[in-house]
Amino acid sequence: MRTLRPRVRAPRGLSGALSAAFATFALVASLVTAAAPAQADTMICEPFGTTTVQGRYVVQNNRWGSSATQCVTATDSGFRVTQADGSASTNGAPKSYPSIFNGCHYTNCSPGTDLPARLDTVSEAPSGISYGFVGDAVYNASYDIWLDPTARTDGVNQTEIMIWFNRVGPVQPIGSPVGTATVGGRTWEVWSGGNGTNDVLSFVAPSAITSWNFDVMDFVRATVARGLAEDDWYLTSVQAGFEPWQNGAGLAVNSFSSTVETDGTPGGTDPDPGDPGDVPACEVSYGTNVWQGGFTADATVTNTGTAPVENWQLAFTLPSGQRVTNAWNASVTPSAGSVTATGVSHNARIAPGAGVSFGFQGTYSGTFTEPAGFRLNGAACATP
Structure with a gap:
């Protein structure tokens, strides 16, 4: 970096010299501050490497289905896939799930998270997501919601909800289609199945959704209604990312937000509408x-x-x-x-x-x- 040396006219007398010195210091400080770069992006190439962004979310490389190199770069607001070598058969599992999450994933919990949270204590769980897509890859853009009968922070949860915001190439969700549903004001194709370790309920958008603000609990309640979870289960994490089968460089989560509002009381507050003994009509x-x-x-x-x-x-x-x-x-x-x-x-x-x-x-x-x-x-x- 080139050092800037502002020219200051030499004053007369001691007070003038002090004034000039302070002026010089202020000008140099302002120039240095203006030139200071934003916090540097962080590249992760370790298969299960992670880092924290915004002081509250975890970005994970999460390369588990391939030995080829994959790197993600964590940004101030999300991440992008910078290298995605290798490929996986499109009739099998993807090669990875680079993602950003709020909650707990295999003992790694995001800073200050409110998860796990019992479902019947959660009033709403607003979330926002903005994706960046590419056309020269085979992948889905998937928002994952994990549920378990216990407040589990390690291992595999019992039920996985997947929201497919986009899919490119000949890939499909786990299981088979079971109809359509309207959730969060949008219509989805619904797939249900299992992968041998957990149940999976997938909501597939009929066309690509690049960004959306929604309530995670809308999908949780739809899942409970289908018998794949219960109200006394726990929401353990919400995650947004991609499942690439082939290539994937350039895919990005441009921004991500997730909060969970709870009343802290299992079953909610006292349903009695008034004084003890009052009965609703x-x-x-x-x-x-x-x-x-x-x-x-x-x-x-x-x-x-x-x-x-x-x-x-x-x-x-x-x-x-x-x-x-x-x-x-x-x-x-x-x-x-x-x-x-x-x-x-x-x-x-x-x-x-x-x-x-x-x-x-x-x-x-x-x-x-x-x-x-x-x-x-x-x-x-x-x-x-």
């Missing part, structure tokens, strides 16, 4: 659209009492042969038998005289019938 309207082997149900729960109902839960029994495949505006668990619809963050409170609506899609066998009754936070509801 309610009415439920339940409408269906039925076709051969499938149906949708739309329900409206009205609070006919004088006190608000907080953290509402509507219990009912699905007739034999019916099974919930996905739900909206509520979490419906388990997927069959005696189920409970639970309000989500934006509709968890029902004011007196007001109502909330939710719905779900399902399958059935035999003769289709509707549930015989409903209970709101333990109280029987009227049906029109």
Whole structure:
């Protein structure tokens, strides 16, 4: 770096000399500050090397399916793949998963993370992602959400949710397609299967999504509704990156953010709407659209009492042969038998005289019938 030597006119007298000295010092300091570079990017070429960005997220190279060299460069806001040698068969596993994460992955926990967190204590988990894609590679851009029955910080979790933001080349998710679902206001092709160590539920975008802000819990609740997790399980990590099969240099996570909002109380707060002994008064309207082997149900729960109902839960029994495949505006668990619809963050409170609506899609066998009754936070509801 070339040293800048500003010229300062020689003053007269001692005070002038001191003033000039301070002026010289200030000018040099300002020039040095202006020329100081931003924090240098960090290149990682070790197969499982990691580094921290933004003081809160971990970038990992995570090369596990190939012995060829892969390097990622961590930036202030994400990472980019700078070298991606080798290839893997497109009918098998990818060669790596370079990614950035919040939470815990094989004992490595991101600084200050709120994860693992029990699902029924999480009100929302907002996240933002911006991807940079390339055309001369075979890969998917995958956002992974990991769930486990325990607050596990090491090893493989029981259920993996994958959100495929983009796929290039002849690759497909684990398992087989099981239909479509609307989650987070978008329509997805849904695949379900397992890889021998954990269950995998994949939501595949019909076209590339370069950036999106969304609530991770929308996908978690959709997974619980399908019976692949329970409300007393734990969210252990959220990760955004790529699964390359061939090449991959130039792929980038331009930016990533993830937070988890919890109330700290398993099962939420006391569902009692008022003083001890208060019982909610309610009415439920339940409408269906039925076709051969499938149906949708739309329900409206009205609070006919004088006190608000907080953290509402509507219990009912699905007739034999019916099974919930996905739900909206509520979490419906388990997927069959005696189920409970639970309000989500934006509709968890029902004011007196007001109502909330939710719905779900399902399958059935035999003769289709509707549930015989409903209970709101333990109280029987009227049906029109």
